[in-house]
Amino acid sequence: MSRPGDYMSEMFNATISDREIESLLTGSPAQNGDLSDLAGFVEVLRAFERLTPSEDAVERFATAAAAQVRAAQPPTAAPSPSRDRLARRPLGLRPQVAAMLTTVLLIAGSTGVAVAADGAAPGDRLYWLDRTVENIGIGDGRADERLEEASVLVTEGQPEEALIHVIEALDATDDDVAQARTAIDAAIEGLETAGSAIDEQVTALLDYLSKNIGQGIGADGREFGQGVAELARGITSDDETEVTEPPDEPAPSSGDQPEDDAGTNGGPGTGNGDSAAPGNGNGNSTAPGNGNGNPDPPGSPGSGNGNPDPPGNPGNGAGSNNPDPPDTADPPESGNPDPPGNSSGNGIGGGQGTGPPPESPSATAPGQAKKP
Amino acid sequence: MSSATIRNDPVPLEETFEGTLRAAKQGADWAWADLYRGLAGPVTGYLASRGATEPEDLASETFLQVARNIQGFDGDEAAFRSWVFVIAHRRLIDARRARGRRPATQPMTELEFGHAGGDVEDEAVNQLVTVEMKAAFDELTDIQRDVLSLRIIGHLTLEETADVVGKRVGAVKAAQRRGLLALREHLEVEKVSR
Numbered sequence: 199m200s201r202p203g204d205y206m207s208e209m210f211n212a213t214i215s216d217r218e219i220e221s222l223l224t225g226s227p228a229q230n231g232d233l234s235d236l237a238g239f240v241e242v243l244r245a246f247e248r249l250t251p252s253e254d255a256v257e258r259f260a261t262a263a264a265a266q267v268r269a270a271q272p273p274t275a276a277p278s279p280s281r282d283r284l285a286r287r288p289l290g291l292r293p294q295v296a297a298m299l300t301t302v303l304l305i306a307g308s309t310g311v312a313v314a315a316d317g318a319a320p321g322d323r324l325y326w327l328d329r330t331v332e333n334i335g336i337g338d339g340r341a342d343e344r345l346e347e348a349s350v351l352v353t354e355g356q357p358e359e360a361l362i363h364v365i366e367a368l369d370a371t372d373d374d375v376a377q378a379r380t381a382i383d384a385a386i387e388g389l390e391t392a393g394s395a396i397d398e399q400v401t402a403l404l405d406y407l408s409k410n411i412g413q414g415i416g417a418d419g420r421e422f423g424q425g426v427a428e429l430a431r432g433i434t435s436d437d438e439t440e441v442t443e444p445p446d447e448p449a450p451s452s453g454d455q456p457e458d459d460a461g462t463n464g465g466p467g468t469g470n471g472d473s474a475a476p477g478n479g480n481g482n483s484t485a486p487g488n489g490n491g492n493p494d495p496p497g498s499p500g501s502g503n504g505n506p507d508p509p510g511n512p513g514n515g516a517g518s519n520n521p522d523p524p525d526t527a528d529p530p531e532s533g534n535p536d537p538p539g540n541s542s543g544n545g546i547g548g549g550q551g552t553g554p555p556p557e558s559p560s561a562t563a564p565g566q567a568k569k570p
Numbered sequence: 571m572s573s574a575t576i577r578n579d580p581v582p583l584e585e586t587f588e589g590t591l592r593a594a595k596q597g598a599d600w601a602w603a604d605l606y607r608g609l610a611g612p613v614t615g616y617l618a619s620r621g622a623t624e625p626e627d628l629a630s631e632t633f634l635q636v637a638r639n640i641q642g643f644d645g646d647e648a649a650f651r652s653w654v655f656v657i658a659h660r661r662l663i664d665a666r667r668a669r670g671r672r673p674a675t676q677p678m679t680e681l682e683f684g685h686a687g688g689d690v691e692d693e694a695v696n697q698l699v700t701v702e703m704k705a706a707f708d709e710l711t712d713i714q715r716d717v718l719s720l721r722i723i724g725h726l727t728l729e730e731t732a733d734v735v736g737k738r739v740g741a742v743k744a745a746q747r748r749g750l751l752a753l754r755e756h757l758e759v760e761k762v763s764r
Contacts, residue, residue, distance in 0.1 A: 219747060223721045235757040236750055239703050240722055246615030247723045249625070251606070259610075259630055260603035263637035268597035270638065 587647035595640055606633055609651060613658050615723045619707075620662055620715060628665060632658040652730040655720060659734045706756035714749030717742050 214222075214233070222233060222240055251259070593601035610629055617632075618625035635657050636643075643653060707715060713735065720731045732742045 214747065214750060216743070219750060222750070223718070223746065224725075233754075236754050239706070239753055239757065242703050243619060243707070243719065243722045246619045246719075247612040247725075249614040249618060250611035251614070251626070251629075255626075255630075256603050256607050256610070259606045259633060260599045260601075263602040263606070263634060264594075264597045264599040266597075266634065266637050267595065267602075267640060270641070271597065 587650070591640075591643075591650065594637075602637065605636075605650075609633075609654055612724050613654060616655065616719050617658060617662055619719045619723055622662055622665060628661050629658065632661050635661070648727075648730070651724075652726060652733060655724050655726060655730070655734045659716070659720075702757065706753050709756050710749050710752055711745075713737070713741075714745045714752070717745040718749050721746060 218233060222236055225240075225244070590601045590604050594605055610633065613632060614625045614629040617628045622628045632654065636654055639657075643650065645653070707718075710718070716735050717731055720726045720734055721728075724731075724734075726734065728739050728742055732739045735742065737745075
């Protein structure tokens, strides 16, 4: 029997031979009383492999995976330029940037970024935006919900976690989203070494998003999209650039934003958890807070007026009032009632109302004054 | 402890892995179901044993990534298995990192061996041993636990394990040996103190 390396031999006469280790680990434990404890341990640990998924889960996965594979297959003829473009890292942007843009798109896809990118020519950075908007399926309520939670994470200074959260949000949705996931994936890896400058930029961008999102399409949406695009460009231009200042806050300050949304905006200046008013329930994206299903929101959030939901609808923005302590550093799963890092105690779900925006004149629904 | 219900061999994916892989690359549902069915257990188990908070979700993310990258994969079943674990491990690292400033070492997921299947008797035994084993396992270093989990739950070879954790084979050998020795020591201490 081969003896293990000498370097081990001085360890309390406890040498185990390589062969013993192999047989122990590969499931044929030696009949050695000396190793019986370990054999038991191995057996217990191995039991983990029996965490087999339900047939239902298998099917769901198979459908999603197969669809994804099929969708990613280049058409046999000339591949469409947009698909081809998406297959590669978009325009060679650094992963972080790609992720930022993707995140932007996912969060804001329906609100305005597309408008800014509209008409962008191929070769233009915004062209990618344009194409991606077309290719990413958004609108799934669950994703919206998660994305809003992600922006809260960002406001709490956890952009990386937010990105991961975004990834989770994208699971099991459109197969086109796979592209986005890949980009974000890469970004998360990139973030590790990126240093705080990137984090700040991510934060700035998403912060901007979280403050301005859901302000509507049209003239306002265009401004919003342009603001985002500018921030994104700021990130791409130089690693060392300081955080690009968001361009003029479009909607909230400008009079052209419908008044009824004003309250939902956490106030661009606050920049912290309480300002996170993504999706702010202004009819857009239909109160993603639903499903967090906190049954007893302390004074169901105000849900700024103009919100189609009946006032006091507990589902609306319920997540924002989740009473759970902010101990959840882990991104929650779908249906998980705890919004991640919900330290502010608000701002997640529909997001609206909760924001105790100091200057929120209109969203003064009852109970919304709940301050973190 | 009876090992009657313990499955010691990797679950074979398919008689003809090649065929399955080809079909998977073409987007056949059944092929993906096969691949998933064959490996989801060990992958989920690995992730759970290594402290993933949502092992099932992490596993399905892993497999979706596999699907995204399947066109670039070429190899036999063992290589596939190994590749899947590479991705799973990366996912795990990402998830750990995402938890940020927490201690680097995460305890084994409260996954409860009881959930892992097996008959009632098995579970009873497991529950008896689990507490101390879990405690002992948690004493190990990250790399030791990674290696042991990959080898035991993932059924990976030394070389494959080295691949997954990004270390040389010698390092993996050392990690598993030290891990096992430390485990034995802990388990013995526990036994004595009882």
